[in-house]
Amino acid sequence: MAELALSDQVFTRIRGLMHESIGLDLAPHKRTLVSARLGPRIQRLGLSDFDDYLARVCSDSDGGEFQMMVDLLTTHETYFFREPKHFDVMVSELQARRPSGVRVWSAASSFGDEAYTIAMLLSELAAKRTIGAEWSVLGTDISDRVLHSAKEGIYPAERLRHVTEPRLKRFCLQGHGEAEGLVAMRPELKSRVSFGHLNLCHSVEGVGLFDIVFLRNVLIYFDGPTKSEVVDRVLGQLKPGGLFFIGSAEGRVPCSASLQSLIPGAFRKV
Known part of the structure; x- marks a missing residue:
């Protein structure tokens, strides 16, 4: 399946949403990471592009998709007795x-x-x-x-x-x-x-x-x-x-x- 293109405009909107909602700072160089983590999810949902996905996330009836987006964009590496x-x-x-x-x-x-x-x-x-x-x-x-x-x-x-x-x-x-x-x-x-x-x-x-x-x-x-x-x-x-x-x-x-x-x-x- 072809990789979905993440435009500058939509990436900027995703950055703004994440910063405003949870304080997550997605630096410009994180664009590739955002595309790699959200792309497969968008295709699994049967949506056509990042615009459609962002519309789903921002809708009143997102079905928990905003939470899923947060999970995909944050890393949870941990183990017992770390540091x-x-x-x-x-x-x-x-x-x-x-x-x-x-x-x-x-x-x-x-x-x-x-x-x-x-x-x-x-x-x-x-x-x-x-x-x-x-x-x-x-x-x-x-x-x-x-x-x-x-x-x-x-x-x-x-x-x-x-x-x-x-x-x-x-x-x-x-x-x-x-x-x-x-x-x-x-x-x-x-x-x-x-x-x-x-x-x-x-x-x-x-x-x-x-x-x-x-x-x-x-x-x-x-x-x-x-x-x-x-x-x-x-x-x-x-x-x-x-x-x-x-x-x-x-x-x-x-x-x-x-x-x-x-x-x-x-x-x-x-």
């Missing part, structure tokens, strides 16, 4: 403070690998009575598809390659037969983790206040002003003295809150 030094900082800080309760927010949770990683560590700390029994993890994302998967809590074993054997036995169920190669989170762990849909470019006050916030590997999708707005919005939900994490390679983002740098990508809200 482990951040989790070391979290554990070390909690061991020093010994709080009675802990609320953690995984603000761009994708498929939930990060949220369940955090839950494993908090469960271990609670078992040692380093923290109190009242702890929870909230994972939010803009993609309904990844949130549905996160709630299921079932993963290819490869995604848990950095999870130790004792943790696998304690927190996970290994698949057998047709489920060979899959790993499911145990109900006891899942009960401590909740997931919800959230657009970081809109108000986030409804999520409440947190002791620790992870906002890792999502700022790369935003332009400079949007990055600062998102970080300020998220930090507004972090308690004074709380921990804030971004991707270690994302650098320090300008924001109105005062942050103390701990290690690359890890900060304390002053």
